[in-house]
Amino acid sequence: MDKCAIVTGSSSGLGFEISKSLLALGYKVFGGSRSGTEIEHGNFYDVELDLSSEESVEEFYETVREFTSEIHLVINNAGICEMSPLTEMSVESFEQHLAINTLGPFLLLKNLESFLIKNETHIISILSTAAHYGYPNVSAYNASKFGQLGMLESLKKEWKEHKLRFTNLFPGAIDTPLWDKMGTKFSRDKMLKVSEFMEVFNFIVRSPSVIQFPEITFLHREGYLE
Protein backbone atom coordinates (compact mmCIF):
# COMPACT_ATOMS: atom_id res chain seq x y z
CA MET A 1 0.00 0.00 0.00
CA ASP A 2 1.21 3.52 -0.79
CA LYS A 3 2.04 5.74 2.13
CA CYS A 4 -0.40 8.66 2.35
CA ALA A 5 0.40 12.28 3.10
CA ILE A 6 -1.66 15.42 3.64
CA VAL A 7 -0.10 18.75 2.69
CA THR A 8 -1.95 21.97 3.54
CA GLY A 9 -1.16 24.98 1.40
CA SER A 10 -0.04 22.85 -1.57
CA SER A 11 -0.92 25.53 -4.16
CA SER A 12 2.13 27.75 -3.58
CA GLY A 13 5.60 28.16 -2.11
CA LEU A 14 6.79 25.51 0.34
CA GLY A 15 3.65 23.36 0.16
CA PHE A 16 3.94 23.11 -3.62
CA GLU A 17 7.59 21.95 -3.48
CA ILE A 18 6.91 19.63 -0.54
CA SER A 19 4.05 17.99 -2.46
CA LYS A 20 6.26 17.35 -5.50
CA SER A 21 9.04 15.98 -3.32
CA LEU A 22 6.70 13.58 -1.48
CA LEU A 23 5.29 12.34 -4.79
CA ALA A 24 8.86 11.62 -5.92
CA LEU A 25 9.37 9.63 -2.71
CA GLY A 26 6.34 7.49 -3.59
CA TYR A 27 3.67 9.02 -1.35
CA LYS A 28 0.04 9.44 -2.31
CA VAL A 29 -0.46 13.16 -1.60
CA PHE A 30 -3.69 14.94 -0.66
CA GLY A 31 -2.98 18.61 -1.24
CA GLY A 32 -5.31 21.16 0.31
CA SER A 33 -5.75 24.82 -0.64
CA ARG A 34 -8.44 27.34 -1.59
CA SER A 35 -7.15 28.10 -5.08
CA GLY A 36 -6.15 24.61 -6.26
CA THR A 37 -2.77 23.07 -7.00
CA GLU A 38 -1.31 22.73 -10.46
CA ILE A 39 0.34 19.35 -10.10
CA GLU A 40 -0.46 16.65 -12.63
CA HIS A 41 0.48 13.29 -11.13
CA GLY A 42 -1.40 10.02 -10.73
CA ASN A 43 -0.81 10.03 -6.97
CA PHE A 44 -1.74 13.68 -6.38
CA TYR A 45 -5.23 14.62 -5.17
CA ASP A 46 -6.03 18.31 -5.43
CA VAL A 47 -8.63 18.87 -2.68
CA GLU A 48 -10.38 22.13 -1.85
CA LEU A 49 -9.60 23.32 1.66
CA ASP A 50 -10.24 26.53 3.55
CA LEU A 51 -8.64 26.05 6.94
CA SER A 52 -10.61 28.92 8.40
CA SER A 53 -13.86 26.98 7.88
CA GLU A 54 -14.79 23.99 10.05
CA GLU A 55 -17.16 22.76 7.33
CA SER A 56 -14.43 22.93 4.67
CA VAL A 57 -11.96 20.98 6.84
CA GLU A 58 -14.61 18.28 7.43
CA GLU A 59 -15.34 18.07 3.70
CA PHE A 60 -11.61 17.82 2.99
CA TYR A 61 -11.37 14.74 5.23
CA GLU A 62 -14.53 13.24 3.67
CA THR A 63 -12.75 13.37 0.31
CA VAL A 64 -9.56 11.87 1.78
CA ARG A 65 -11.67 9.08 3.33
CA GLU A 66 -12.82 8.01 -0.13
CA PHE A 67 -9.22 6.96 -0.86
CA THR A 68 -7.66 5.97 2.46
CA SER A 69 -8.38 5.42 6.14
CA GLU A 70 -4.73 5.89 7.21
CA ILE A 71 -2.45 8.91 7.05
CA HIS A 72 1.29 8.38 7.48
CA LEU A 73 2.45 11.97 7.15
CA VAL A 74 0.82 15.35 7.76
CA ILE A 75 2.47 18.54 6.59
CA ASN A 76 0.78 21.32 8.54
CA ASN A 77 2.05 24.10 6.31
CA ALA A 78 -0.60 26.58 5.10
CA GLY A 79 -0.39 30.06 6.53
CA ILE A 80 -0.70 33.77 5.88
CA CYS A 81 1.37 36.77 6.91
CA GLU A 82 0.68 40.48 6.54
CA MET A 83 3.00 43.25 7.67
CA SER A 84 1.58 46.25 9.46
CA PRO A 85 2.34 48.21 12.62
CA LEU A 86 0.05 46.98 15.39
CA THR A 87 -1.75 50.32 15.70
CA GLU A 88 -2.64 50.27 11.99
CA MET A 89 -3.72 46.64 11.83
CA SER A 90 -7.45 46.00 11.56
CA VAL A 91 -9.25 43.67 13.92
CA GLU A 92 -10.38 41.75 10.83
CA SER A 93 -6.80 41.11 9.70
CA PHE A 94 -5.69 40.05 13.18
CA GLU A 95 -8.64 37.65 13.41
CA GLN A 96 -7.86 36.23 9.97
CA HIS A 97 -4.32 35.35 11.06
CA LEU A 98 -5.71 33.54 14.07
CA ALA A 99 -8.39 31.83 11.95
CA ILE A 100 -5.94 30.48 9.36
CA ASN A 101 -2.68 30.06 11.30
CA THR A 102 -4.00 28.92 14.68
CA LEU A 103 -7.60 27.71 14.42
CA GLY A 104 -6.82 26.12 11.02
CA PRO A 105 -4.17 23.69 12.34
CA PHE A 106 -6.46 22.98 15.31
CA LEU A 107 -9.26 21.91 12.92
CA LEU A 108 -6.80 19.97 10.77
CA LEU A 109 -5.55 17.94 13.73
CA LYS A 110 -8.94 17.62 15.46
CA ASN A 111 -10.30 15.83 12.38
CA LEU A 112 -7.17 13.72 11.89
CA GLU A 113 -7.56 11.38 14.86
CA SER A 114 -9.44 8.58 13.09
CA PHE A 115 -6.69 8.44 10.41
CA LEU A 116 -3.78 8.06 12.86
CA ILE A 117 -1.51 5.03 12.68
CA LYS A 118 0.01 4.03 16.00
CA ASN A 119 3.83 4.12 16.01
CA GLU A 120 3.80 5.64 12.54
CA THR A 121 2.03 8.92 11.79
CA HIS A 122 4.44 11.83 11.54
CA ILE A 123 3.12 15.39 11.92
CA ILE A 124 5.46 18.01 10.55
CA SER A 125 4.44 21.60 11.25
CA ILE A 126 5.98 24.48 9.35
CA LEU A 127 5.91 27.09 12.07
CA SER A 128 8.47 29.93 11.79
CA THR A 129 11.15 31.60 13.87
CA ALA A 130 8.15 33.91 14.55
CA ALA A 131 6.69 31.14 16.74
CA HIS A 132 9.26 31.95 19.42
CA TYR A 133 10.90 35.24 18.37
CA GLY A 134 9.10 38.61 18.16
CA TYR A 135 9.53 40.61 14.95
CA PRO A 136 8.28 44.19 14.52
CA ASN A 137 5.17 44.81 12.37
CA VAL A 138 3.92 41.22 12.38
CA SER A 139 2.10 41.12 15.72
CA ALA A 140 -0.81 39.10 14.30
CA TYR A 141 1.53 36.61 12.61
CA ASN A 142 3.64 36.32 15.78
CA ALA A 143 0.55 35.80 17.92
CA SER A 144 -0.90 33.19 15.56
CA LYS A 145 2.33 31.17 15.35
CA PHE A 146 3.06 31.34 19.10
CA GLY A 147 -0.54 30.15 19.56
CA GLN A 148 -0.16 27.32 17.09
CA LEU A 149 2.97 26.13 18.88
CA GLY A 150 1.14 26.08 22.22
CA MET A 151 -1.66 24.02 20.70
CA LEU A 152 0.82 21.52 19.22
CA GLU A 153 2.76 21.15 22.47
CA SER A 154 -0.46 20.37 24.34
CA LEU A 155 -1.72 17.89 21.73
CA LYS A 156 1.64 16.13 21.64
CA LYS A 157 1.07 15.15 25.26
CA GLU A 158 -2.62 14.26 24.77
CA TRP A 159 -1.70 11.86 21.94
CA LYS A 160 1.32 10.39 23.71
CA GLU A 161 -0.18 6.88 23.77
CA HIS A 162 -0.35 6.83 19.94
CA LYS A 163 3.47 7.11 19.81
CA LEU A 164 3.37 9.54 16.89
CA ARG A 165 6.20 11.76 15.74
CA PHE A 166 5.75 15.53 16.03
CA THR A 167 8.35 17.63 14.23
CA ASN A 168 8.15 21.39 14.60
CA LEU A 169 10.15 23.42 12.09
CA PHE A 170 11.10 27.03 12.81
CA PRO A 171 12.57 28.38 9.58
CA GLY A 172 13.65 31.97 9.10
CA ALA A 173 12.70 33.90 5.96
CA ILE A 174 12.43 31.89 2.74
CA ASP A 175 12.00 33.44 -0.70
CA THR A 176 8.45 32.33 -1.59
CA PRO A 177 5.35 34.10 -3.00
CA LEU A 178 4.42 34.89 0.63
CA TRP A 179 6.72 37.91 0.37
CA ASP A 180 5.24 39.15 -2.93
CA LYS A 181 2.16 40.46 -1.14
CA MET A 182 4.15 42.23 1.57
CA GLY A 183 6.09 44.74 -0.50
CA THR A 184 8.82 44.99 2.10
CA LYS A 185 12.29 46.44 2.09
CA PHE A 186 13.90 43.09 2.78
CA SER A 187 16.43 41.72 0.34
CA ARG A 188 15.61 38.31 -1.06
CA ASP A 189 19.36 37.61 -0.93
CA LYS A 190 19.09 37.36 2.85
CA MET A 191 16.37 34.73 2.67
CA LEU A 192 16.80 31.00 2.20
CA LYS A 193 15.89 29.69 -1.23
CA VAL A 194 13.07 27.15 -1.38
CA SER A 195 15.63 24.56 -2.55
CA GLU A 196 17.66 25.19 0.65
CA PHE A 197 14.55 24.75 2.79
CA MET A 198 13.89 21.50 0.93
CA GLU A 199 17.35 20.17 1.85
CA VAL A 200 16.34 20.30 5.52
CA PHE A 201 12.82 19.05 4.87
CA ASN A 202 13.97 16.05 2.82
CA PHE A 203 16.58 15.13 5.41
CA ILE A 204 13.83 14.91 8.03
CA VAL A 205 11.38 12.99 5.87
CA ARG A 206 14.03 10.50 4.78
CA SER A 207 15.39 9.87 8.29
CA PRO A 208 14.71 6.52 9.96
CA SER A 209 11.28 6.45 11.58
CA VAL A 210 12.66 5.92 15.10
CA ILE A 211 14.08 9.46 15.01
CA GLN A 212 11.98 12.44 15.96
CA PHE A 213 12.93 16.10 15.67
CA PRO A 214 10.97 18.03 18.31
CA GLU A 215 12.34 21.41 17.23
CA ILE A 216 14.56 22.53 14.39
CA THR A 217 15.36 26.22 13.93
CA PHE A 218 17.24 27.17 10.78
CA LEU A 219 17.77 30.41 8.94
CA HIS A 220 20.04 32.21 6.49
CA ARG A 221 23.55 32.83 7.82
CA GLU A 222 22.86 36.60 7.55
CA GLY A 223 20.63 36.13 10.61
CA TYR A 224 17.13 37.26 11.56
CA LEU A 225 15.39 39.68 9.14
CA GLU A 226 14.19 42.77 10.99
Ligand SMILES: NC(=O)c1ccc[n+]([C@@H]2O[C@H](COP(=O)([O-])OP(=O)(O)OC[C@H]3O[C@@H](n4cnc5c(N)ncnc54)[C@H](OP(=O)(O)O)[C@@H]3O)[C@@H](O)[C@H]2O)c1
Ligand atom coordinates in the same frame (compact mmCIF):
# COMPACT_ATOMS: atom_id res chain seq x y z
N1 LIG B 1 8.25 32.24 3.34
C1 LIG B 1 8.79 32.44 4.52
O1 LIG B 1 9.65 33.33 4.71
C2 LIG B 1 8.39 31.58 5.69
C3 LIG B 1 9.24 31.51 6.80
C4 LIG B 1 8.88 30.75 7.90
C5 LIG B 1 7.69 30.05 7.88
N2 LIG B 1 6.87 30.13 6.80
C6 LIG B 1 5.59 29.41 6.84
O2 LIG B 1 5.57 28.48 5.80
C7 LIG B 1 4.22 28.23 5.44
C8 LIG B 1 4.09 28.30 3.92
O3 LIG B 1 4.41 29.62 3.51
P1 LIG B 1 4.90 29.99 2.04
O4 LIG B 1 6.06 30.87 2.22
O5 LIG B 1 5.00 28.78 1.20
O6 LIG B 1 3.67 30.93 1.59
P2 LIG B 1 2.80 31.02 0.26
O7 LIG B 1 3.62 30.80 -0.94
O8 LIG B 1 2.02 32.30 0.39
O9 LIG B 1 1.80 29.78 0.42
C9 LIG B 1 0.84 29.77 1.44
C10 LIG B 1 -0.07 28.58 1.20
O10 LIG B 1 -1.07 28.58 2.26
C11 LIG B 1 -2.33 28.40 1.66
N3 LIG B 1 -3.40 28.99 2.44
C12 LIG B 1 -3.50 30.28 2.87
N4 LIG B 1 -4.67 30.46 3.50
C13 LIG B 1 -5.31 29.25 3.47
C14 LIG B 1 -6.57 28.80 3.96
N5 LIG B 1 -7.45 29.61 4.56
N6 LIG B 1 -6.90 27.49 3.77
C15 LIG B 1 -6.06 26.66 3.13
N7 LIG B 1 -4.86 27.04 2.65
C16 LIG B 1 -4.50 28.32 2.82
C17 LIG B 1 -2.22 29.07 0.28
O11 LIG B 1 -3.17 28.51 -0.61
P3 LIG B 1 -4.50 29.26 -1.12
O12 LIG B 1 -4.24 30.73 -1.08
O13 LIG B 1 -4.68 28.68 -2.47
O14 LIG B 1 -5.56 28.83 -0.15
C18 LIG B 1 -0.81 28.66 -0.12
O15 LIG B 1 -0.82 27.39 -0.73
C19 LIG B 1 3.36 29.25 6.19
O16 LIG B 1 2.78 28.65 7.32
C20 LIG B 1 4.38 30.28 6.62
O17 LIG B 1 4.00 30.95 7.81
C21 LIG B 1 7.18 30.86 5.69
